[in-house]
Amino acid sequence: MNPLQRTLIEKTGNDYGFEHVLVSDGDGVTLASACHPTRVLVILENGVYQVSFQAMSPTLLPELQRSFPLAGVESGRFMLATEAALAALLRRAASLSRALPSQAATDYQQAVAAELAELPPGIAGTEVERLVRQRVGQNKFRDAMLNYWGGACAVTGVAILEVLRASHAKPWAECVSDAERLDVFNGFLLSANLDALFDRFLISFDDQGVLVIAPALAGLDLLRLGVVSGMKLRWVNSLHLPYLALHRTRLRQ
Structure with missing residues (x-):
């Protein structure tokens, strides 16, 4: 992942509910928010965004899989082919994180x-x-x-x-x-x-x-x-x- 790709991921996070950058290096970008407790790790590898969530609510991942049934999921990671798909996933994850118990x-x-x-x-x-x-x-x-x-x-x-x-x-x-x-x-x-x-x-x-x-x-x-x-x-x-x-x-x- 080059610096431009990391910057684009950081901006997407900021625009769609994950405004804080916790880590941004060659291994990926870890994002968080002051509005909810969920954290997300985004890795870009061979043109595919690999997205994994660290969430307080156990219902977050099942709800996300309901909303994104066509996104490949491997080992708990969402596999996305485009920046637009990444934006949609982060936006939905942020909305759910603000809503789900507690x-x-x-x-x-x-x-x-x-x-x-x-x-x-x-x-x-x-x-x-x-x-x-x-x-x-x-x-x-x-x-x-x-x-x-x-x-x-x-x-x-x-x-x-x-x-x-x-x-x-x-x-x-x-x-x-x-x-x-x-x-x-x-x-x-x-x-x-x-x-x-x-x-x-x-x-x-x-x-x-x-x-x-x-x-x-x-x-x-x-x-x-x-x-x-x-x-x-x-x-x-x-x-x-x-x-x-x-x-x-x-x-x-």
Whole structure:
């Protein structure tokens, strides 16, 4: 790898979520970020980019392999033929690293601490603190959902940010910890119409991601609600399943 090639890799990292260069030498370029804990090693050999990740979340690599099924993977390394493919992989890895447990919960705790520090003393345990925590948490959950689902509805693929909602499967108020509230697998990024139905337990999804209609909607013209037969989630992670199972038990009769 010559100096120009190393510089191009460093710039690609900086542009797509890995802004810190930890090592850059003949053996490769190691990149990191202040926004998430994942590190990446990029080697260029015989015109092929070999990319390996050191990640805190064990779900990162399976999620990346879902997004890049055509990228050759050998010994845990992604094999990519072009700089554009490298950029796409790094961008997706950075987005997932900001979303997957437990980075969203860590970001939430830091943001809450910063906001509470600016308020007058004596609010600990008050309604003001509760509202701050809920607002910040819902914003962080939405950010995590946008990162995880690539800014598009988990069902339709619609990518209009103004109509997308972050829907909890297990409601915020019923979660037992911040980690559960901020768990990216505890919900889905849905267009507003689907979000309203999901939030009211009028639709859900089975373990294969196929949309399930609540008995309460039987006989209605679902097309008017934007619900079409055969709708399903773009993908399902096994970590979604416990939350989905709980959600389905509450479908309206």
